[in-house]
Amino acid sequence: MLALGALVLGTSELGVAGLLPRIGADLEISAGAAGGLVSVYAVAVALLGPPLAAVTGRLSRRRVLLGALGALAVGNGVTALASCFPALLAARALTGAAAAMYAVTALAMATTLTGPERRGRAVATVFGGITVSAVIGVPVSTLLGDVFGWRAVYGALGALTMGVLVAAVRLVPEPAPEPPSNMSSRIRALADARLLVTFAGNAVVTAGHYMASTYFVVLLTRQTGLSTTTVGVLLLTSGVSGTVGTIVGGAAADRHPRRGLSTATALLAISLAAIPLVITSPVLIWLLALLWAAAFNAFSTAAQVNVSLQAHPAADVAAAVNISVFNVGIAIGSAFGGLVLQLAGFTGIALTGAALALAGLTATLLVPILAPAPASRPCQADLRTAR
Known part of the structure; x- marks a missing residue:
């Protein structure tokens, strides 16, 4: 379940690269400006991930995970509906922050649920979702973008993320609490x-x-x-x-x-x-x-x-x-x-x-x-x- 969320996350992150020409043509911006969608996502992950992890460290990991999935769904939905480039940049920043929070929480939950002796395999399972997104998700999103347009791709990703959220509510348990630390x-x-x-x-x-x-x-x-x-x-x-x-x-x-x-x-x-x-x-x-x-x-x-x-x-x-x-x-x-x-x-x-x-x-x-x-x-x- 956690790997499936990572697959959607990876497709949301990496799929934009194959859609940049269509996004640029639709919003009437240059290819260089459209490339900023990749940069703003990476900046959001790099700058917002650590402080968000620190702030949410004492909260229920399950709730944080579900909240991150909800924010990721909203970010993909706003990406599909954005009518101007600044709104699209804001949507990508939101998606990047949500992705960073999801990745950290999913890794922590995976290692807690499986135990320390299987920590590496738990991390590999979650990371495997992102790897598979590069193999399958990105080519499929590029193909669908050529047929239906880039907005349809991110609309579908938003709906898929909501589906993962609903499944996570039913299937992902609350892990055992970590020992308190000051x-x-x-x-x-x-x-x-x-x-x-x-x-x-x-x-x-x-x-x-x-x-x-x-x-x-x-x-x-x-x-x-x-x-x-x-x-x-x-x-x-x-x-x-x-x-x-x-x-x-x-x-x-x-x-x-x-x-x-x-x-x-x-x-x-x-x-x-x-x-x-x-x-x-x-x-x-x-x-x-x-x-x-x-x-x-x-x-x-x-x-x-x-x-x-x-x-x-x-x-x-x-x-x-x-x-x-x-x-x-x-x-x-x-x-x-x-x-x-x-x-x-x-x-x-x-x-x-x-x-x-x-x-x-x-x-x-x-x-x-x-x-x-x-x-x-x-x-x-x-x-x-x-x-």
Whole structure:
């Protein structure tokens, strides 16, 4: 149920990219201005997610989840009905804030309902909804937009979100309450040096991935020589591979959180570094794309689990911060990728992305060095006194 909500969320977020030409033509704005719909959504997620998680931390998680779904439905509905560009921007900001709140709450509820020993698989299940939205939801919304128009797509998404809300009311239970924690302990957890290094590493790795992935289609059509249809099939299979990576990353995070995160990051760096070597071979670039997609999705899942483990008792706010960190990495990677493309071409993008992934891997390996020393064990005399 939580994954289904994530699927609707992901389609609402990612589907707008394929609808931008029609939105621009309908509202008589430029393609660059229409692209602001993507930016305002990301900004809302990055800026509003953490404070909303902090404010709602003491409320019933079930009520927060249902409220987020309701706000998401309203945001999609207003998007469908917006008659001017400012109203559309406001609707996208509302949708982004609701999505951030839903994602954080769904992740927290999933891990609570399944127990700590299945935390990684719970996160993978919720994240899997977003991954599937990229594979299925986005192409379907683009196709429906071509046939029925972009407003019909977001009207349908609003109705679908309401359907998920009704189902969640009936099916999603109230999880067991978390142990109470005071504000000072939550602040100390968020300010811990290990967690700050983890956030920085996650942002850097995400930036490296999106620096290359943003321009991957251009690379395939111009350098590898693949047709548009073949590129579409390649992206579809990469999405399936990414879904598998999400599942594997979740299972690995349950067994060895840090090792799973390090392995996924290393595979991502290797994939990016190998792009210049196979750039002219359609078969090899296809196989490399499958490994690349699986590695990044495994990294994303393991990174979220790793943050939750480090940030107790502020895991909910830390999860929101980490989602913001991902969005910051996306913005930085896609923006600087265009500059690197102009200066160093596709090879430069791939190698720079690999270097960023290696920098993030270094941060991951550095975290245990920053870990505090374990508390000293009581001496035998103390134990005898206690008895």
